[in-house]
Amino acid sequence: MSKEESSKSNRRTTRSSAAAVLRDSGETKKTYHPHIPTLNDLVFGEDTISKEDLLSSFPGRHTQILELLNLLGPLNSPMLPLFVYGGTSSGKTSVILQTFRHLNRPFVYSSCRTCYNLRTLFESILNQLLLHQKDAGSGYLSAKRCEKPSDFVNFLREALVKVVNTLQGNPGKLSTKKLTGQGHGHMIYLIFDNLELVRNWDKSSSILPFLFNLHEVLNMNEVGFLFISNTSPDTYYSNVGYLEPIPVYFSEYTEDDLRQILSRNQTNQEMYSSFLSIVLGPFCRITRQVNELSIAFSSLYKTYREASGDLNNVPNESSKRARFSHFQPHIAPALNQIFKISSQPSELNNLKEPKRKGGSKKLGGFDSSEDLDFHMSTSAKYLLLSAFLASRNPATLDASLFDSTGGASSRKRKKRPSEKAIEQKEISEQELLMKGPGTFPLERLLAIFQCITSVAETSLEDVQDVVMDSRNEDSELMSDVLLQLSSLCNANFVVKGGSCPLEGSTRYRSTVSEDMASKVARSIKFPLSKYMYRR
Numbered sequence: 001m002s003k004e005e006s007s008k009s010n011r012r013t014t015r016s017s018a019a020a021v022l023r024d025s026g027e028t029k030k031t032y033h034p035h036i037p038t039l040n041d042l043v044f045g046e047d048t049i050s051k052e053d054l055l056s057s058f059p060g061r062h063t064q065i066l067e068l069l070n071l072l073g074p075l076n077s078p079m080l081p082l083f084v085y086g087g088t089s090s091g092k093t094s095v096i097l098q099t100f101r102h103l104n105r106p107f108v109y110s111s112c113r114t115c116y117n118l119r120t121l122f123e124s125i126l127n128q129l130l131l132h133q134k135d136a137g138s139g140y141l142s143a144k145r146c147e148k149p150s151d152f153v154n155f156l157r158e159a160l161v162k163v164v165n166t167l168q169g170n171p172g173k174l175s176t177k178k179l180t181g182q183g184h185g186h187m188i189y190l191i192f193d194n195l196e197l198v199r200n201w202d203k204s205s206s207i208l209p210f211l212f213n214l215h216e217v218l219n220m221n222e223v224g225f226l227f228i229s230n231t232s233p234d235t236y237y238s239n240v241g242y243l244e245p246i247p248v249y250f251s252e253y254t255e256d257d258l259r260q261i262l263s264r265n266q267t268n269q270e271m272y273s274s275f276l277s278i279v280l281g282p283f284c285r286i287t288r289q290v291n292e293l294s295i296a297f298s299s300l301y302k303t304y305r306e307a308s309g310d311l312n313n314v315p316n317e318s319s320k321r322a323r324f325s326h327f328q329p330h331i332a333p334a335l336n337q338i339f340k341i342s343s344q345p346s347e348l349n350n351l352k353e354p355k356r357k358g359g360s361k362k363l364g365g366f367d368s369s370e371d372l373d374f375h376m377s378t379s380a381k382y383l384l385l386s387a388f389l390a391s392r393n394p395a396t397l398d399a400s401l402f403d404s405t406g407g408a409s410s411r412k413r414k415k416r417p418s419e420k421a422i423e424q425k426e427i428s429e430q431e432l433l434m435k436g437p438g439t440f441p442l443e444r445l446l447a448i449f450q451c452i453t454s455v456a457e458t459s460l461e462d463v464q465d466v467v468m469d470s471r472n473e474d475s476e477l478m479s480d481v482l483l484q485l486s487s488l489c490n491a492n493f494v495v496k497g498g499s500c501p502l503e504g505s506t507r508y509r510s511t512v513s514e515d516m517a518s519k520v521a522r523s524i525k526f527p528l529s530k531y532m533y534r535r
């Protein structure tokens with residue numbers, strides 16, 4: 001079920017269950033009365049949740065929830081439009097819908113995923129506001145046929161005035177049941193989810209400015225706007241004279257956040273935590289998306305419990321290793337699987353051609369802002385860093401910077417260099433600076449990628465072996481890396497640097513600045529400086 005449907009059905013379950021069975025006079029035939037929407041359908045449902053429950057439902061999102069509550073303000077306060085953004089599966093939709101459930105205020109939710117073009121988006125919003133249902137009774141038609149933005153503004157204003165009047169206690173022509181419960185007030189909020197998809201329909205680049213401007217065009221204090229996107233504001237705004245919405249950033253989850261999120265609702269907490277201590281580290285290096293991780297872990301955890309023999313027994317230290325070797329063969333295929341899923345190029349496509357505000361400084365493929373405010377899968381970040389290192393470091397030093405297990409070789413770097421070596425290093429460094437980022441062949445990129453992705457973060461060494469194995473054994477994995485490389489090229493993080501006249505093979509060059517590479521590295525806690533060639 002789509003989020004839109006689930007949002008509606010959550011709001012409507014109480015009502016649809018009340019559909020009465022009527023008996024025709026004189027006849028035994030039963031007729032089911034369809035659900036007749038009322039203004040009650042614009043609030044989440046009758047079972048609101050407390051602030052404490054809201055906060056505890058979303059580990060790692062306390063700051064964002066409190067920020068949202070603050071920006072939405074007390075009952076009946078006007079608000080400026082919000083732009084809620086963050087990576088896929090970072091909880092944006094769930095947090096917002098549950099926040100409205102807590103506040104018990106009316107809202108209209110439309111996702112640009114289910115509404116696949118402008119007309120369906122406009123009509124979905126109008127249907128909800130006009131309490132119209134597309135069903136057999138209405139011939140599955142919308143309340144209004146609306147394709148043009150100018151028509152939409154007129155219909156929207158008309159519908160909003162009716163709803164607001166009713167909420168203010170002036171029912172007008174609408175047949176509504178009096179709203180019950182605390183909190184509804186007279187504000188109505190319009191939520192646009194998956195806004196990034198609008199760019200696919202918006203060939204003239206006029207729809208997004210139109211949507212961002214609706215707040216000013218309507219000029220109704222009783223209407224709040226929330227835009228949800230999995231790409232950053234930079235990919236939207238160009239100075240075209242509308243007020244930019246207030247950004248609310250859903251940052252990438254830390255490993256600890258993910259541990260808490262995934263452990264929620266687990267019956268055997270100790271068993272699950274011992275399971276996570278093995279799998280979470282390596283999986284997090286590939287993806288931090290809650291959906292992907294929970295799907296991968298649900299079957300893997302079943303295997304882990306089976307490997308543990310007695311399903312309710314927590315593994316003790318002495319049997320841990322034996323149990324691990326039993327469980328280990330299942331990890332690599334699962335890691336490969338998730339790598340394939342999270343390497344889909346769609347995410348990186350979000351990074352293409354960002355529109356920049358005037359005056360921002362461009363560095364390499366992206367400019368340097370304080371934080372990394374775009375989304376990219378963890379594996380793509382590793383590939384980006386590999387390309388950066390390949391361009392930045394002389395190829396002759398690869399062997400000394402990466403040891404056989406992939407870690408930075410501290411032993412070799414500690415060796416005291418001779419005077420002559422120092423001099424040579426200085427010369428090559430100067431050359432490097434003069435030349436700018438160097439080109440590199442694909443093989444070198446892949447070798448560096450393989451080395452740095454195997455850097456250990458977890459206490460269990462065996463898990464590293466699994467990660468290595470999964471990469472060495474499965475050639476399909478490499479094809480996914482190639483797919484990601486092509487996405488990095490499309491996004492201009494890596495450019496093709498022409499082919500080498502001797503080898504005839506294509507060479508690549510990273511366009512990413514050191515500043516940007518450091519930010520990417522920080523976002524995945526990768527010790528970049530350890531691998532960079534410096535004097």
Ligand SMILES: Nc1ncnc2c1ncn2[C@@H]1O[C@H](COP(=O)(O)OP(=O)(O)OP(=O)(O)O)[C@@H](O)[C@H]1O
Nearest residue numbers: 057058059087088089090091092093094230261290
């Ligand atoms: N902090 C969290 N606590 C509990 N569950 C979470 C948390 N973050 C995400 N989830 C769960 O992950 C799933 C995906 O979340 P959701 O759809 O809200 O993400 P999203 O950011 O809106 O994703 P998208 O950009 O794809 O629309 C949901 O099942 C949600 O409950």
